[in-house]
Amino acid sequence: MYGLIIDHIATYIKEKYGESTWAEVKFVSGVTEDTFQMDKKFSEGLSHKLIWGCHDVTGDPVDELMNNIGTSFYKFLTKYEFNKVLRVLGRTFPQFLNGLDNLHEYLRFTFPKLKPPSFYCEHESRTGLTLHYRSKRRGFLHYVQGQIRNIAEELFQTEVVIELLDIEHDMNLEHIIMRLHFNNLDFNRQGTAYRNLNDSILEKVKITSDIFFDIFPFIIVFNRGMRIRNIGIGLLRVMAGIVGKKINKTFLLMRPFIRFRWEEVHVYLDGYLCLTEERHRMGDVEREKFLSLKGQMFYMEEWESICYVGIPVMSHLPQMYKSGLFINDFALHDSSRDLVLASTQQAAELKLLLHQEAQKSRNMRENMNRLKKERRRTDKLLYQMLPKSVANLLRNGESAVACCERFDSVTILFTDIVEFTKMCSSLTPLEVIEFLQVIYTNFDKIIDVHGVYKVETIGDAYMVVSGAPTKTEHDAEFILDCASQFLVEAGKMVNMSAKIPKIDIRAGVHSGSVVAGVVGLSMPRYCLFGETVFVANKMEQNSVPMKVLVSETTHNKIEESDPGLYQFEMREEIEIRDEQTIQTFFVVSRHGPPRVPSPRNCESRQDDSRNEEDDDDDLIFPGVSRRLITQLGHDLQKAGRKSPTSEAEDELKKKGQLSFTPVSDTGIERHSRNSNRTHSQDITPRNSLT
Incomplete structure (x- = not known):
């Protein structure tokens, strides 16, 4: 299929449902391309994959989708100006x-390997006609019906009601009979005018058979036994031996x-027929030597025979030369002489246009990839400054005041490096920066695992919160x-340099309510306000080295x-x-392994680990990269549980890969609660001070 x-x-899916739905349809259908070159061949089943994918994503019935897409076909053809051809195809x-x-x-000149359907009309009357539709492809009935209705309305201002009469399957074809x-x-009106004109011509004009065969050099006359009685002068020059043979043994009826x-x-x-010389088991090179004819058949009552008035189908001049024909074999009145000569030039022009179109398509894909890459970079930088949910609100035009929110239950942690000022007095400024870089980098990795949000760092003070901007009942x-984990990590940092033999930190924790929002125009920051912040800071100030001091509330x-x-x-x-x-x-110790937060609680890291292969990750876990889910899966498997990725894959398999629901928070937390009692974990580092 082209x-x-x-x-x-x-195009229909994008215009009807939007780019986001198209992205989901591609994901469900397993399609990676964004653009489809007009003259490029694709899998025969790709069209049905996209239709069913759209059905799964939108919920619209397949038959309705096929009908609506067919209805939009004429409008779509204006993109390639094929609609101009449809306008001159018939007077009625x-x-x-x-x-x-x-x-x-x-269209075969543009699409040489086209496999088009066949249409035939019969039983025409004042109220309609019977249409026979035959195709080697199945499942396009409603698509064709939509095309017929729309073209009748657009080109002939006619409303058509389609009645399905029968569907047959024979010769690997789907044969559909419809009454329009x-x-x-x-x-x-046309029948009467034609009969009157025909009678007048018969009375005044008489021609001999010799003139008849000269006028139509590629005519074939065959009788009821299908034997060829005579042929035109043009065919006689290249196929003189076919007279007397059966036409259905010499030619194949292609259409x-x-x-x-x-x-x-x-x-x-009175219908259109296409004949091709019998050429089974021949290569493409050999087939070019043989003739293909297209034309119309008439029944000659005087001869009791059918006359097939055809013309050769030539896609280019080399084919004409290989078949043994020359320009002078065509009748002077036959426009095929000009078409064959012009086709070579037109083919070259069309090939150039298609090449340019393909180059534009490649350039567009490259630009889109570069745009996505830059978008990921700016998003990563933005989400390092602000929570993703807040940043998206600001990006959508919301004011900073509108982004403010009250959180009734959060827990705040402050940490501080013991005797940091004394350490700095013995270090150069560059060494201080390198020292803090090592500590804060390790701390940042820890918060990525525990689903808390880093609010800010001021000097050696490190502030994180849970319960904002993403609410959770397990914030404490x-x-x-x-x-x-901060204490454990700090205890590992020994002998970082001769001037810093070890690092001790204090930690303080308090729970309560806060108001959170974005402040500032230049270098905006996400800040927390309220008594809870002040008390949490007091907890840190009154703590002792390598201990976590918590308030009664927490x-x-x-x-x-x-309990x-x-x-x-x-x-x-x-x-x-x-x-x-x-x-x-x-805090002395904890019973059981730490609780693993669900992906939707991981606000602080939603885009930090995204790479260039993660373009479609948001379709499975909105806002969470695949690398992050994989890491969480490893952590969960250590606790004897299935990873979120496995749970999601199982769910997708159950629903036929049609679900985009993130991993259930309840499921993760239930498994985690059951594993919390396995053993006791001492959280006091080996070198802590009492």
Whole structure:
């Protein structure tokens, strides 16, 4: 199937449903191309893949889609100016239908390996006609019906009602018989005028058979027994030995798709027929030596024979030369002389145009790929500054004030490097930057695993939050897991340099409500405001090296949601402000492995690990890269669970690869809760201070 039809289907989906739906349809159909070159051949089943993919994504019935796509075909042809050919195909709607086979033969010059259907009309009356549609492809009934209705309305201002009479399958063909009901105003008028003109000519004009065969040099006369009685002077020069042979043994009937027998051909009189010399088991080079004829058949009552008035089909001059024909073999009145000469030049021009079109298509694909690459880079930079959900709101035109949101339940963690000022006094500025770069890079990797969001760093202070901008009921648990991992990582950083033998950090945690939003026009940042931020900072200031100090609020939140999950050590109360005190606790250990957050909780890393092969990842896990899901899968498998990728693949298989639902949060959290009691994990580093 040529790209013209595939491009039509793709164009309809894009215009009707939008680019995002087209991307989903491509994913479901397994299609990677964005553009389809008009003269390029594609898989025969690709059109049905796209139609069914559109059905799966949009929910629209397949028959309705096929009908609507067929209805848009005439408008689509304006893109290649083929609509101009349709306008001159017939004076009336029945003539247009009878000329469709001739149109398809004309299109063979552009599409040499075209496999077009065949159309034949019969039983024409004032109220309509019967249309026979034969095709080697199946499943295009509603597509053709949509084309017929739309062309009748666009070109002939006629409303057509189509009644399906029968569907047959023979000779590897689908034969569909339809009755087209419409107001055929020209039926009686044309018949009467033709009969009157015909009678007048018969009375005044008489011609001999010799003149008849000279006028039509490629005519073939055969009788009821299908034997050739005579041929025109043009055929006589190249095929003199065929007289007396059976025409259905000498030629193949290429169009229409009927049996080459007297009874069926006689019914098809006044229709378009295409004959080709019998050439089974021949190569392409040998086939060019043989003739193909197209023309029309008439029944000659005086001769009791059928006359096939045809002309050779020549795609280029070399083919004419190989077949043994020359320009002077054509009648002077035959425009084929000019067409054959002009076809070589037109073919060269068309080849140049198609080459330019292909080059434009390649350039467009390259530009689109570069655009996607730059878009990923800018998105990555943007999402490092702002949460993805907030950045998308700002990109869509929302104001900074509109992006502000209150979060009733978040947990905030502050960490600080012990004696950082003293360390800096012994380091150069460049060494300080390198020192912080190593620490913060390791911390950034940890928050990627635990689904918390990094708010900011000020000097040696590191601030993260869980529960904002993505809400979760496990914010306190995620923060404590992250803080504990910070301590473990800091304990590993020994002998970084002669001036820094080891690193100790303090951590403080508090839970409560905050207001979050974007502040500033230049270098905008996502900030948190409220009493919770102040208290969390106080927790860090009152903590001790290599310990996590939590407030009573956070302690109670953990105990209420999952009692016994953490082991705490009660400490003294600390003063917050103006003699206001708060009970505090040290985190001692955790029972079981850390909870793994679902992908939708991983706001801080949604695009950080995206690479150039991740273009279609958002169709499976919106906003989360495939590399991230794979990493989460490894972590889950260590806990004896299936990875999110495996769960998604299983779900896709169950639903026929038609679902784009992300991995269930509930499923992940249920498995994680069941594995939380397996063993006790001591989170106090080996070199912690008591």
